[in-house]
Amino acid sequence: MAATRERGPAPVLDGARAGRGVWPATAHPHADGDVSVGGVRLTALAERFGTPLHVVDEDDVRRRCRAFRSAFHDGEVAYAGKAFLCRAMARWAAEEGLSLDVCSAGELAVARAAGFPGERTLMHGNAKTPEDLRAALGHGVGRIVVDSFHEITRLAALASEGARPRLMVRVTPGVDGRTHAAVTTGTDGQKFGFSLASGAATEAVRRVLGQRGLALAGLHCHIGSQITDPAAYEEAARRMVGLLAAVRAEHGAAPPQLDLGGGFGVAYRPGDPELDPAAVAERLRRAVRAACAEHRVPVPRLTVEPGRAIVARAGTTVYRVVSVKHGVAGGLLVAVDGGMSDNPRPGLYGARYTVRLVGRRGAGGDRAATVVGRHCEAGDVLVRDARLPADVRPGDLLAVPCTGAYHHAMASNYNLVRRPPVVAVRRGRARLLVRRETVHDLLARDVG
Template sequence: MHLYGTQSVNELGHLTIGGVDTVDLAQVYGTPLLVYDIALFRERAIAFKETFKKAGIKAQVAYASKAFSSIAIYEIAKEMDLSLDVVSGGELYTAATADFPREKIHFHGNNKSYTELQYAFDEKIGCIVVDNFLEIEMIKEISEARQQKMQILLRVTPGVNAETHDFITTGQEDSKFGFDLKNGQADDAFLKLYNHPYITLLGMHCHIGSQIFETDAFRIAAEALMYKMIEWREKFKFTCSVLNLGGGFGIRYTVDDKPLAPSKYVEEMENVVLSMTRKHNYPVPEIWIEPGRSLVGDAGTTLYTTGSMKEVPGVRTYVAVDGGMSDNIRPALYGAKYTAVTANRMMAPHSDRVTIAGKCCESGDKIIEDAFIADPEEGDLIAVFCTGAYTYSMASNYNRLPKPAIVFCENGHDQLVVRRETYEDIIRLDVPLQKTGQEVSL
């Protein structure tokens, strides 16, 4: 049985996270409950930063907060001296509320609205990652009207097909993101921006996908961007000061996943950049990366309580829990795999093969189809590992189910950081029909 971070089993046979008994957590906060091992988040952040430090390369490690956004996680990222990758006005507002250093915020997105861009200027953030030609014109208009400077990166697609699920690969030529590096779009974008009086072009950005386990794709992408940077210097006497190679570093969801240590991905990028800068006498750019899943993914564990069970003879046994696709859409969306344990009976043999099903009215609401847990009993506490990324951030109120609470655990202490939604929260934005005294025929 593989445990993550600070997870362990106490003398009662209960799973603990951050030194806190998960059975106690479930009793205090209820279930479903998303629990974060904050020490593991800190450990991963330090590992990324230390690898750059050892190589003597100036760098920024930006938490890709689309994986999980909240005021509290932004506050932890600030404590760890990380930068922050946001992708919407809502994430930027959350960051501002957390008083995250504005100069370390990078704003992404393939369809930023004019209002969102104005908001970025209002907050005087550190960088906008420009994704398309319409955005270029909007940024020009806003900066000129305000006579306000803004730093930008150009997001490019380097034509790299990373080995991952089609829904989460983003670096290939056929992508909704960025300027194509091969068909001249990136050059056209560069020419529109590189000598603008209010816009400072720092360099280029790419993101080739998510949940990637090998380094070849990162190496090829780094080479492609470096060659373009060298070409721009030769043609236009322009030197890029920043090379942002994105994120997408894989984590271990099941025993079949074989992720590399954070340092391995970073070292491969460093080797490519240092080799090419030496060969072409190019100043070593500041390297930015954007880990999201690899910081919070396996730091998160979801706790569920079991309810009804159904045996289909010769086929499977269903064990239903009090959550499902409303708090974790990933299995239904793209077949994501997870590992689970019976958190209140960790010492019991985990040999019963069951399907852990959610409570949503969809046949596809299955969290794990082949879960090996202790002989299931009603009221068991099921812990599903590695749910820290793209679960709560993609959660919904499907079937009008409230979103779960979130707790941070560290050094034997637990703290509620996102309260559980109530039924009142769910109807808060509903507007009843106006009473006119006449029947309305629908």
């Protein structure tokens, strides 16, 4: 298809409407009001694939994979597949040298279909079913992150003579990442992991080591998502090294691996804080080495699990305006052809985004606007405090950047709206990764 190719360093979208620093690396504004990503205009993509539409900048994804690999060059980077996973994404992660963490038999099936190596795969989940565990063992995943005593027992029963699963014990270190309550996972009293403070974590290690059919590969923790303070990771690292030392004191050897999870914050709006991989890596490295020296234990191999930080900014969602109303307070209510079925995050977490008109230049200045979805919920709001051209009208295209993580992954069929396609763009070409759902798809499972 016709495309606008980048020449030299990619210009950065700026200005109040565009939002510096929240668009994909290859995003390029045009004089006519259009925006291209990966060398392809968003208007051309909307014409070809329809709306709503998820666009993923492949080069942006690969650059961020490389940035994390460079930052943690002496450790392991495992892409958190829950953020966004399809066969192409699994292949990109594999080609860039990343490992992959999955948390269900379904995600593992996608990884297998993409040819992702089993030994570079981690299986997560606080309530893995027997199906999940059998799938993990059948594919020969490199490590299973155990989350309950029942899971240890099940794995011991499932392990065969020739397969000795390598386990990591997920620890709740009692560290608050100071993020939204719904995505805080490092404090006691929630569903993930074995509590460090209660002694459950040390008991889990005992039970794994007490089973001849199981091997203890290391310890794991994850303190939450969208964390922007590196000090929280440093505190978690110190506490986890303390547990490594306790394990060594009791059992004679410390586990060789330490997985500190992911959750690195990204900027969704101009001015939002975010974490730089290189800076976080250096601080974590220093914290772990200092704690190991204090406790006189060997320095473990570090693993981190970025998901959102790799794919969020690579994604842009394109909507078409369906109606415009004038609100009581003088602002505009702009309804689009998508909503909470393709982006539930504003309703779940109060997530905030920026939005921009694409395809033409607005007239009459900007006005306050609220961008809402098409679903039968008053809470179906995509962007509450937007600024859009005063002449925005039905048929216009709106683009919302930084939508690569937890959009396609969390999409639903609420109101039986069909889920949108995912299209990858790179070097002037567009490639369909996930097709739009059809009415046939909706009816195929309805067998009553």
